[in-house]
Amino acid sequence: MENDFSYKLRAIRLAEGLTQPALNKVTGLPLSSIKNYESGGNMVGLETVKRILTVERFQKYTLWLMIGKTSEAAGQISPPLAHTGRAKTESPLLTDRAG
Template sequence: MSSELAYKIRQIREVETSGRGEFSQLIGIAKKTLEGIEQTGRVPKGDLLEAVCKKWPKYTLWLMTGQVDEVCGQVSPDIERARRELKQTGTGTN
């Protein structure tokens, strides 16, 4: 489970920010803490998970359960990435 959460945190970071520095600043953690989580698969603490969910609530369901519910606005980073690509090409619906 720990490496799965670390992977999910990284996926959110890659879609929503320009890098570890920006992500760390936005959620209020040290960059070294984030590096440790991503590089070693260490289990993120509850306050870090809460900060991520507060900053990007659309990923809460996916982060915690691996599920999505687009009707309710709960998506994964892959879905968000695809939406952005469609928007850039002018083929998106939003």
């Protein structure tokens, strides 16, 4: 879960257009902790998650941050930078072959 959280925290921060110092100001989390969370160096506790999710602009990511799911009907989304669905695997068909 730690690597998953590291990825998710960074995705949320980038989606909201925040630097690590700006995230520090918004959440009150120490800058060194934010850097360690994003690099996977620190364990993340429930209090840290609560501090992030009590910030109103991050509440739309609660479901995704906690369990990796979204519910657009309930206003729960993932950041646009996060890949949560199937990757597009289609390739253009070759309609004109030489030879």
